[in-house]
Amino acid sequence: MTTAGERSGRSSVLNHPRMATGVDQVLHALRARRPRRRPELPGEPRWRPGFVAGDVGGPRLRLQEFGYATHELNRGHGTVDETALVGPVQILTPEGLDCLGEVCDRLEGSAGTARFITTRRVRSADLMSAFINNMIRDRGFLLACSRMAGVPLIPHPLRIPTVQINYFEADGRRDIVKWHHDGMDYVLTIQLNGYEDYDGGRFSYFQGRADAFTGARADDPRIKEAPCGERGATLFLHGSRIFHAVSPVTRGRRVTVVVSFFCPYFARQDSNTFWHLAADDGIAATVPNWLRLKWPVRDPAMDFSLRAGSPVITWEDLSG
Numbered sequence: 001m002t003t004a005g006e007r008s009g010r011s012s013v014l015n016h017p018r019m020a021t022g023v024d025q026v027l028h029a030l031r032a033r034r035p036r037r038r039p040e041l042p043g044e045p046r047w048r049p050g051f052v053a054g055d056v057g058g059p060r061l062r063l064q065e066f067g068y069a070t071h072e073l074n075r076g077h078g079t080v081d082e083t084a085l086v087g088p089v090q091i092l093t094p095e096g097l098d099c100l101g102e103v104c105d106r107l108e109g110s111a112g113t114a115r116f117i118t119t120r121r122v123r124s125a126d127l128m129s130a131f132i133n134n135m136i137r138d139r140g141f142l143l144a145c146s147r148m149a150g151v152p153l154i155p156h157p158l159r160i161p162t163v164q165i166n167y168f169e170a171d172g173r174r175d176i177v178k179w180h181h182d183g184m185d186y187v188l189t190i191q192l193n194g195y196e197d198y199d200g201g202r203f204s205y206f207q208g209r210a211d212a213f214t215g216a217r218a219d220d221p222r223i224k225e226a227p228c229g230e231r232g233a234t235l236f237l238h239g240s241r242i243f244h245a246v247s248p249v250t251r252g253r254r255v256t257v258v259v260s261f262f263c264p265y266f267a268r269q270d271s272n273t274f275w276h277l278a279a280d281d282g283i284a285a286t287v288p289n290w291l292r293l294k295w296p297v298r299d300p301a302m303d304f305s306l307r308a309g310s311p312v313i314t315w316e317d318l319s320g
């Protein structure tokens with residue numbers, strides 16, 4: 001089905017359509033089915049804390065460089081939540097990458113297709129793989145991600161979208177991945193292949209406000225490509241405020257692992273909308289997750305970490 005948003009996107013921007021919005025999201029939510037859980041992978045590699053690379057400093061862009069005013073951004077603990085894009089960096093060691101790649105290869109048989117957003121994917125990968133579950137709940141991994149973002153981060157308490165594995169292949173489709181911004185605020189993407197493995201598959205973003213994207217054209221100088229050609233290249237993106245897209249893969253295979261995080265201190269400002277989530281997961285699966293997100297807490301760092309099964313990460317930990 002082609003939506004109005006897709007049609008307008010196709011004619012104006014880089015020949016990539018845009019994802020469904022508004023009424024289309026509600027229709028997708030009514031059709032979406034609760035994702036099925038799969039048994040864990042027997043004999044998969046074991047996660048080790050030493051798989052987190054020591055220094056993950058990298059190029060950084062601030063949201064103000066995308067046109068956002070400082071007063072529009074979250075503040076806490078004397079910090080402005082202003083990180084727009086960091087990377088590419090190597091967050092895992094080569095051995096850690098090899099193991100993650102093996103896990104993703106073994107999960108590929110569980111991958112399904114999504115109706116409107118991307119190529120084949122596995123959602124809730126942390127519910128299927130002890131390796132991935134332990135990776136995203138490893139204190140060192142979370143601290144590295146939090147320091148990239150500049151705010152304390154834990155795995156998102158909405159369980160279904162927490163880790164997604166995307167499998168891109170040269171299948172002749174021209175409509176993946178559509179221009180979109182994420183429902184999630186803090187998104188980390190780990191590339192398991194380098195440019196030697198595939199053609200196409202370039203990650204583009206619009207260096208402007210999300211509300212300025214409509215009408216941008218393919219030759220708009222604000223459309224940039226992130227240099228993610230190296231295997232293991234990892235990008236942090238403030239996904240809800242930045243329009244981005246991936247061009248179709250025309251040769252070979254590209255696999256990415258996408259982790260969605262949550263800042264317990266900015267829970268009230270979390271950008272997820274019920275219908276954005278329900279369009280992917282179905283209404284029945286979204287209701288309990290939504291309650292888990294919106295139920296009041298006394299101590300944000302402690303209470304949301306318990307809900308997410310995560311170590312506690314505080315503001316003080318960022319500087320430690």
Ligand SMILES: [Fe+2]
Pocket residue numbers: 180181182239244
């Ligand atoms: Fe995205």
